[in-house]
Amino acid sequence: MDTPRNTTSLSEVLYHLTVMMLTLGQGIHSMPVPTDLPMCMASEPAQYRLTFTGKWTQAAFPKQYPVYRPPAQWSNLIGVTHSSDYHMWQRNDFASNGVREFAEKGEAWILMKEVEAAGERIQSVYGLFSAPAVVGGTGQMNTEFEAFARHSYLSFIVRLVPSPDWFVGVDSLDLCDGDQWKEHVSLELFPYDAGTDSGFTFSSPNFETIPQEEITQITSSFPSHPANSFYYPRLKQLPPIAKVTLTKIKKTNQIPSLPLEPTQSNQLLTGNEIEDTFTNTPLDCEVSVWSPWGLCKGKCGDTGVQHRTRYILMHPANNGAACPLLEEERKCSSDNCL
Template sequence: METTRNILTISEALYHLIVMMLTLGQGIHSMPVPTDVPMCTASETAQYSLTFTGKWTQAAFPKQYPVYRPPAQWSNLIGVTHSSDYHMWQRNEFASNGVREFAEKGEAWMLMKEVEEAGERIQSVYGILSAPAVVGGTGQMNTQFEVFARHSYLSFIVRIIPSPDWFVGVDTVDLCDGDHWKENVSLELFPYDAGTDSGFTFSSPNFETIPQDKITQITSSFPSHPANSFYYPRLKHLPPIAKVTLTKVKKTNQIISLPVEPTQSNQLPTGNEIEDKLINTPLDCEVSVWSPWGLCKGKCGDSGMQHRTRYILMHPANNGAACPLLEEERKCFPDNCL
């Protein structure tokens, strides 16, 4: 009897151990806790002011700069505060359907749905923030948000308008430094391709990328195609197309103000006018290939002349290389002369 009782006791212990392991396993699956990232131990929450500054000028980006239908501008900003186990988007990873819809069309409903589901599933998202669109390539938008130790990261996305599926943004910027919050963070922003549309130029028609590519940063030499609107082979690096500044706000008893609607005053660049004017990206002239040689014109028995032409694809700007000759001629002898 004693042996039987011991066997039952061991069986019961194993049963409870398995149940406990399964329960813990489910908990770990629903709320992953990364161990390879620094933990934030700040005891209080922090409020930050976010200022997005567009630096998309015709001087800095002269190639195919959009001036109408529509002119260069920025969409509204959509962002989240979150923990390290969540990513709104990641470089060299596939864009979600929500990021795709926002990068291509500026529609945020699906992206917000994904954020909401992530918050419910793994409790990794703390808050959603937004800022109004900038009606122009330069200008500013502002908003404020709150973070705390468990959700000390910020991610956001802003669509480049017009474009096939291009955007700027930040992925998982940590605002915490050990046991305290960073006072100021300033980041230069560069264009990204969502990998869902195959257009090369700002005004390219919608042409779905099949199969979908991963999110990649657009550079002065990538994609390596002369038609690419950001293709500047003479540059080692593109100038920043935008900038974001994050400033810790001193706590008061006042309610955080909501972002203001875009107006003429907050669309004008402030504090960056001199800096923007100093950026003058040289744009070399681009010409087409030569046409075939024309008919040989001349008297029978004598040498004649024939011509070929080419035309300008892109006019030079900002002291870029001048256009070469657009017409050539050479001596020839008339064929089929009677």
């Protein structure tokens, strides 16, 4: 079962992240440079502000939207700047043990160790950073990080809470263009399945996927199963469930100050903080299969009537198709009359 606070305290995580950033950064000058990809030629490092915006609303995702135990929310963000020969996670590849633990439970320690090991082994990682959790389906988290020419790629992961093993994130986004750093990047985010848990719904119990499957993007028609919480066959594609904005800022010598725990005041959206309008996704009514026909009721020698019923599995929302009739009758001939 998912719980909103089943991870080690963020203050401890941030302490270890800071130590690891300093440790990993010591080896950047000796990193082997790949020759098969265009290199970043920027002469100076760049500092970026990352803003993650949750767009997981009941209007946009009405099917089985989690409202309690726990309600819809986002885990803390784990990000890394790196070179082109490193991947925190990749679509159509198998999740590492660290990504598995984070996607299923929100536990970051194994993932952090994997990043640290990559930095020590092939010196492909420069910095590891984090941002605090968002306490609702909508809200924002912010952090700042530094990128160098030899480590110009950004990857991060954020878990959907509750979910079996679902997450959003970015894999190897290059922040450099030739000899210039990109000033502004904005990306819409869609859910991914880590391939380690076989649950179909947000609140599914833990059911390990054996054998493990590859990381896949969840769409309105995949997995193609009516029980899937993201199954909206009328839609060509899901609305974005989150958004990330990256803005290049002037470099300072100060380490960014992050709130140690998510709070209502710094996470919930107020006023015009977000210009995006939220989507209203139509949810059609879903009903069960018909029951068997009941007994034929009527007098012997006369035409009788029998009934069958079905029940509502999912009530419609946002102008979705209304429910059909739940009871049906037909004429019949009485059996076993004396």
